Amino acid sequence: METKHNQQICRVVREYQSPYSEPLVISAGEELAMGEKESEWSGWVWCTNRDGKSRWVPEKYVERKGNTGTALYDYEATELSVSVGEELRMGQEESSWIWCTNQKGQSGWVPTDNVEKVQSFRKVVQHHLASDGV
Numbered sequence: 001m002e003t004k005h006n007q008q009i010c011r012v013v014r015e016y017q018s019p020y021s022e023p024l025v026i027s028a029g030e031e032l033a034m035g036e037k038e039s040e041w042s043g044w045v046w047c048t049n050r051d052g053k054s055r056w057v058p059e060k061y062v063e064r065k066g067n068t069g070t071a072l073y074d075y076e077a078t079e080l081s082v083s084v085g086e087e088l089r090m091g092q093e094e095s096s097w098i099w100c101t102n103q104k105g106q107s108g109w110v111p112t113d114n115v116e117k118v119q120s121f122r123k124v125v126q127h128h129l130a131s132d133g134v
Helices: 121-131
Strands: 008-012 024-026 031-034 044-048 053-059 062-063 068-071 075-077 087-094 097-101 107-111 115-120
Touching: 024 053, 031 062, 044 062, 053 075, 087 107, 087 115
Parallel strands: none
Antiparallel strands: 008 087, 008 115, 024 075, 031 044, 031 068, 044 053, 062 068, 087 097, 097 107
16 A cells, blocks of 8 residues: 555646557467567567467567567556546556556556656645645
């Protein structure tokens, strides 16, 4: 619970709609097929798991061996659809994307260009407590 107090808050400044309905979840050590698909974001590679599901994975999360690779870490490729004005809790940042959690508790990756940092979670809580007379 303590880590939430130190998290940053960001506000969505540009809508993002994920083109993927289901995430790709990979485990460290999993073998992946590596694609040559081009991305507008550097640092990402197109990977396909043994079930045939493909998504973008951070390049540094995969040890590449030609057209195949091995996942170095557990990873979940869930993209979060967001609307302008939403406030999100920010987590890990990776190659121009941020892992965010919305007010409904849904989490996923959001492009950094679509959000702006607001303030720390602690300051938001203090502000709300002060305005509630606590």
